[in-house]
Amino acid sequence: MPNASARPKNGRRSRRRRREDPARNELVSSSLESAQQCLFNQDYGTAFVHYLLVLNLAPMFKDFAKDSFRFTLFKWTEELDSVGRIQDLFDCYEQALELFPADEVILNSMGEHLFRMGFRDEAAGHFHKALKLRPDYPEARENFYRVANWLVERWHFLMLNDHGRNRKYQQAIQKAVQSGCNTVLDIGTGTGILGMCAKKAGAAEVYACELSKTMYELACEVLAANGMDGSIKILHMKSLEMEVPKDIPHKVSLVVTETVDAGLFGEGIIESLIHAWHHLLLPPQRGENEFQEQSATGRVIPAGATVFGMAVESAEIRRHHRLCVSEVGSLSMSAAGELHSPVSCSSEPDDSMEPYTTERLSRLPGGYKSLTEPFTALDIDFNNVQELEGLSSREVRRIHLPVTQEGELDALAVWFQLHLDEESSLSTGPQEDTCWEQAIYPVHNFYWLSNELIVEVSCRDAYLRLCSVAVLRDGREIRLDKRLDSQHCENPVSNPNPEAELCSALACLKTDQNQTKDYSMLECSEMALLNNHDYHKSFCSALTKLISQLKVKWQNQERRSGDQLDCSDLFYVLDVSEGFSLLSLIAASRGHVKAYSSVEKKKQQEVLKRLARSNNIPEDHLEFWLNHVEDEQGMLQRPSREKLWSAIILDCVETCGLIRQKLMEKASLARCLLEEGGSIFPAKIVVHGMLVESDTLLLESAVQGQEPTLGFNIAPFINQFTVPVHVFLDFSTLECRHLSESAELFVLDLMNATANYTDREVKVRATSGGRITAIPFWYHIYLDQDISVSTFSQNSHWKQAAVVLQQPLEVQAGDWVCLTVKLHKSTISMTAHVANAPRPMEQ
Structure with a gap:
């Protein structure tokens, strides 16, 4: 023990004060001033470098400069992204996270870049960290839900809920192990369930591999929760990259896998098994009875x-x-x-x-x-x-x-x-x-x-x-x-x-x-769109109607002013639909219209040009706007400034059934670019929905029931990736019971910003008793006050979506159900509870 008497008992060491460094302080002060000046001049790259210097030398300025630093980071990385300097972009984010490792906004923004670049696993990790830091952060939550659909595909839930399939695999593995297959490799382990079946059956050694980082980490959690993390070795790699004895000590006697898709071979099972037979599996059995017990031989489940x-x-x-x-x-x-x-x-x-x-x-x-x-x-x-x-x-x-x-x-x-x-x-x-x-x-x-x-x-x-x-x-x-x-x-x-x-x-x-x-x-959805007769007929009518109204307005102005109408002056229509669209050409065919198309692919532009020629549309009445734009920031700006747009066509609904991201922001910009009397198409979107009871949607959304899957605790881990909105839904063929009539849930007015709201409470009456498990929803898209198309029509190219309730809601016929519908940055969410509402006659 150290000599306690060396210091007075109640003595305290005086704390040294940090010596001021005038040169350092001068550098910090001048760099901070330079950063702010560069920011004012929109020189974001230089501003970012100055902020890095300031915050590394003087961390006490972090709270003061955080918002400006974030703004600078986001603007500079946007510029880097636009010129393809991707490595520099991510270097900037890494430097920012060294300074602010617990900043949920920076984490979320980096996740968005990673997701756009195709790094889904890494993006999910950043969204997940942001949510842990701030569980009520809506941007991170919505991003995590979006990426969860990619990382843990819905069929994982379906397979784990498929009790017959699970039992058959378990029985086949148990028989193989009991017949002498003591060493097992699970290729594409997913949640780890087949490897755990082998261990539970008595296999002496079990190995597993998984390529997806998200599923690998999930499997590690599942193994630990079931007490098998020490007895099953799981590798984050392709089986094609595995070697003996580098990755596993010796060849195994059994490979279990379900790396098959709907077309059987699409996930590479043939290549995986050929490699396994040559490098990872013991030689196959020889003899008439393929399934006879025999040591020192290998086999595969499934057998064929x-x-x-x-x-x-x-x-x-x-x-x-x-x-x-x-x-x-x-x-x-x-x-x-x-x-x-x-x-x-x-x-x-x-x-x-x-x-x-x-x-x-x-x-x-x-x-x-x-x-x-x-x-x-x-x-x-x-x-x-x-x-x-x-x-x-x-x-x-x-x-x-x-x-x-x-x-x-x-x-x-x-x-x-x-x-x-x-x-x-x-x-x-x-x-x-x-x-x-x-x-x-x-x-x-x-x-x-x-x-x-x-x-x-x-x-x-x-x-x-x-x-x-x-x-x-x-x-x-x-x-x-x-x-x-x-x-x-x-x-x-x-x-x-x-x-x-x-x-x-x-x-x-x-x-x-x-x-x-x-x-x-x-794309398949684009073909379905071309074949959607009602959609194009409605647009044709709405455009014709608008052009007629604008011509009348011009003629009235001519009469009032006494000036002669300039016949060479055209109406300008901009179509910013995603992918292939004929709407610009339909607008140009109305006469007296110059239309701008956002179709990007050269071969598809050639199709539009051929159609224009064959339909007697003047060549100079159709232009491809994105051919003249270097970045999408100017997408809704006019290439020539002398005249505003008569109509701007927005693509509002994704094929999967969701509102397009940033729709309301685009509509706000579009309104500023319209001439007087001009219109956004569509002018309004009305969201309709219905209360349903559907076990199918529950099975596709999460692992159901309180009982462990084959005795293994898997549900709490994979259900972390449950998303509240089910997309690409065909409501017309969904197995469900309708518990209400359809009801209007929400309205998005693209022409009148003052008419919009962020949340709405709607009361829907249950027409039948049962469990409300989901609320499917779709859209009536109003091109103007009278003309509309539905995303739920028989020939629609759109699918529908459904909010799946975390806890089913029991209702009786006649009950009023109160739905709280919210819109956040074009994302719709809903909650439901039974309301003690008066009868309709008392309202």
């Missing part, structure tokens, strides 16, 4: 799969992948060339195209019609490495399918049966009560099936490719991939639809051979 397909007719699939109308908003589309979605399957790999998309056929709006019986497309044995390696070089298989119902061929639908072992399997078929969607291989041209369809199956690049290649008619094979032209004008099928027959006949009259080479790819 069988893929099934079926030809289908579906108007919903059709309108998302090819043009189904000959006219859009009074514009003839004959000169558009070939327009189709980027989803197309051919036997030759094409990096610009996706071979398939996915749909849940049981929830497809309008349903579907089976044109053939289901057929077996492919069998694969995951325990046969030679078969896996030979998959890509398999000969193309041709399958002849008798047509069981005549109809229009829109797609091949594909699903599979996953064989876990010799006794147990899982099906992803459309009739199954499953968490899986089906793979959809769309057809881009019109074909009527009546006799026989020929399909080719291949796996050239380890993707499953199914191509509808030919039909048989009168014993002759007619290829479907040959475009109709003047040399191939024979109608390939007998078509009972006169209108479609006429379209096919017109296609045969083409004389310009080069015209068939004109094609452009649009």
